[in-house]
Amino acid sequence: MGEQRNFRVWRGDDNGGQLEDFQVEVNDGEVVLDIIHRLQATQAPDLAVRWNCKAGKCGSCSMEINGKPRLGCMTRMSTFAPEETVTVTPLRTFPVIRDLVTDVSFNYQKARELPAFAPPADVAPGEYRMQQIDVERSQEFRKCIECFLCQNVCHVIRDHEDNKQAFSGPRFFIRAAELDMHPLDTRTDRKDAAVEEQGIGYCNITKCCTEVCPEHIKITDNAIIPMKERAVDRRYDPIAWLGSKIFRREQLDKPAGYATAGVATAPRPNAGTADTPVEQAAAHGAQGDISANWHREAAAGHAAPVGPDGKLPVTEFTGQLAGAQSPFGDDVEFPMPATDINYQHPNRPDEH
Template identity: 75%
Template structure:
């Protein structure tokens, strides 16, 4: 059975955290009352707002099935996929506030510019097999497949990037920090027995800024695919970097091996 829900939605091209000084033209939270039916999600309500009250509301979405990652937003202050956030999780008398994800530049309303993530992805050396290995000649053990399979579930919604305080609260860190989404990519390639393109551990430390991460696990908490980003990707990579850089036995072994070669 339907009911009238109270929604508060960000409108405009100014950031929500600038509302103290922003004018109405820059952006503001607007209050709406909109019909909600049984089984609907937040994205359904946003679409109904577009259809009935605010046809110029800007929102990004595609699959509406939790697989494209397009409809990322902050619902009542928590980064979520709107298509996976059921209205039944809110009290009928509760005001549901929807604002754009905070870490990236705002374009308008609920749409942000997430190109930062693609720029960082282009910086990472691509996967490449060793020279001389032809397609079909290499066989992976199932255990090697399973190790990195979890990371391939990433839908690039960038909620982990958005909630990471290293860039969320410190814009100046963006040039040196790639963020959780790219760390799981580095871990996936580092675990792949066929990857021969680059030293992923060295790259994570020197170019991706993995040392900035202090493993608060906020990225894992918001991941809609329930990837254990911190425990299974970031911590192992940080441990390998520390072993490589600071463990005296590992350091001595690398020197001896280099001298023999």
């Protein structure tokens, strides 16, 4: 015979509810979900709770226990003092359906918006080959059981209803990071999508998602921060920007009509024959539609000579070089007027 313990459980639906007190038997080794089931069997047969595996692998029994988001099946009663009242409430970020069951369909909608893995076209299933270090890097993120505790504690979702449409949340940031780090994924727009469609810029890395993860995934350190760094490097790093504008020999071997950064370029004349600096500069002129500005076409830049190995000499980086054009254009004055400043979620370029 176990001891009697004080339990407080939220009862209600989307129209409202309240906490109800119970005295319930607790035995050695039991978890909170066991006590919920005992309440259903003895005192509250209509108590609604979502659960499935009872082994910490399905993520169904997410709830808030004494104010902290946890899995009911993984929270042992021995962690609470005998005289302590254990309060069980539903996840407060998502709409309540009934009692401890919440509507988490928001997360499944965000999952549908995320582009799936895109394997190489010339590699058949069963022929994928990866280095073990790449397997281990992404395997951590695949441990996610979709309990949505990280989504529940994320203040961007929890406290700001207006952000939900423009913010995917930590569970899907790790999915995007996993695919972006995958050596066989052929999509090149995941970093842009993380900023423009998932709203990763709203995350201020408080690490609350990492604290509540039952699988101990380092969501912030291993996924969100690296993904933020990759997105910033791609968009704002002046070295990366300059590197993308310097003409390299390997670009000469691209087929006619090859698309760079989502912009289709004109066919290059005399493909494969531009071996001199003059010919290289002429070939580079065919790529003048890759603009240095967002709203105008830039003049073709000077193509620096490269060596037989296709690399630039060190002097090209240490010599006196002209400054890059402003991405805002020459007709924009600073500070920008308040009417031109937009704090809303950015749209994709093709929507302007």
